[in-house]
Amino acid sequence: MVDKAAIARQFIEAIPHARALGLKLTSIGNGEAGITMPYSKELVGDPRTGVIHGGAVFAALDTCCGAAVMSHPSAPGGTATIDLRIDYMRAATPGQTITTQATCYHITRNVAFVRATAMDEDEGLPVATAAGSFTVEGL
């Protein structure tokens, strides 16, 4: 039997841009994934406040959603984003790691549906939420 979680982890950690962002896969399996992104000065969007750029949060959420799709028991292998929407609730606190959590809540032969949240150390209110659809592809 193929260990999908192991394949997904290998796949995520081989992504050049995931490495550039310092993304770490913390949990994966059964259509759910968790990824962290450490604070980095390179990712700052407004140098006067030190807040991380929304685009970096988007990249972390997109990666996390893709990982969730690949870990779904009904997913045959790879995936690509069709559409992803992000709502930004508030600025991420400078200096804090961003934690993303994604759930692939439905999958068909062709499309996977995913939602996700991004948090910093204040878990009371998410930094951002995401919802999107992904392709379902063979290995």
Place this chain on the structure above:
Amino acid sequence: MARTRPEPVQVVKQRRDAALNAIVDGVPYIRFLDIGFDRRGDELTSVLNFDQKLIGNPLLPALHGGVTAAFLEVTAVITLSWEFLLPKIESGELNASDIADYEKVRFPKTVDFTVDYLRSGLPRDAYARAFISRAGRRYASVRVEAWQDNHAKLFAQASGHFLMPQPNVDGK
């Protein structure tokens, strides 16, 4: 009434380029992705300079979807900031050096951003342009298009809503 003489071209160029550089250069994330801006009159085209670290799928290879989204969002925010600040810069209300001052200049904030991935991003430079559908006092609605070799074949498009910088309570 006599018409005032137009300013010399180098004065206009120098003022506008200095203002655009002040908006873009200070942002570490724009440098991290190596995004540049090409200004022609009031039109901006952003350029994402390809680098290996922008790859999302090493097997194809293709640009990371997050990079594409970030590129489109940067294009939207900078274009919106540029359109918002240019009249103030042209009228002399603001100088390029004022842009670094948090008390004087605020930037639009993203409320939501939706990206449509039309085809995979090839491992080469990409270009994008933002169109402001509406910029009100509080909210702005922006559409962005991105292409690579062929402008007619977009590889991604996006639309988003932004909160415009609000004047301080004392009206500044």
